[in-house]
Amino acid sequence: MVVESSLCALGGSAPNPVLTTLKYFREEYEAHVREKKCPAHACRKLITYSIDPEICLSHGHGCHVCAKNCPDKAIVGETKQVHTIDRAKCNKCGICYDVCKFDAINVE
Numbered sequence: 001m002v003v004e005s006s007l008c009a010l011g012g013s014a015p016n017p018v019l020t021t022l023k024y025f026r027e028e029y030e031a032h033v034r035e036k037k038c039p040a041h042a043c044r045k046l047i048t049y050s051i052d053p054e055i056c057l058s059h060g061h062g063c064h065v066c067a068k069n070c071p072d073k074a075i076v077g078e079t080k081q082v083h084t085i086d087r088a089k090c091n092k093c094g095i096c097y098d099v100c101k102f103d104a105i106n107v108e
Contacts, residue, residue: 041107044092048108051075051096053082055104066096066105 006012022029031037038046056062067075067083074090077083085096097105 037108047092048087049085049090049092049094049096050106050108051083051085052104052106055102056082059102059104063102065099065101069095069099071095 002015003012006014028039031039032043032046036046041047051066062077062080062082064077064079064083067073067077071093072089072091074086074088075083075096076086094107097107
């Protein structure tokens with residue numbers, strides 16, 4: 001509508017970035033709007049972190065590195081035990097994901 005009703009070239013080309021991204025990344029727009037998810041894991045408000053208890057114990061042995069590095073103290077659990085993330089406290093900074101050497105942190 002903007003392209004067709006614009007009286008100048010600038011107005012006619014203004015929607016091009018949006019139209020192009022809609023053309024090539026439509027699935028991502030739809031995931032954001034309909035599912036409230038960010039497939040690229042770039043939108044902090046739309047991602048959640050969780051800890052895979054099996055990997056945390058079997059590979060990491062409950063190493064506690066994620067909990068030590070969490071600036072919000074959102075990760076609870078004792079050393080050599082399964083850890084969990086309190087989503088109410090988590091600011092979704094991703095530090096836990098970065099420091100976990102055992103890939104026990106899931107990003108959804």
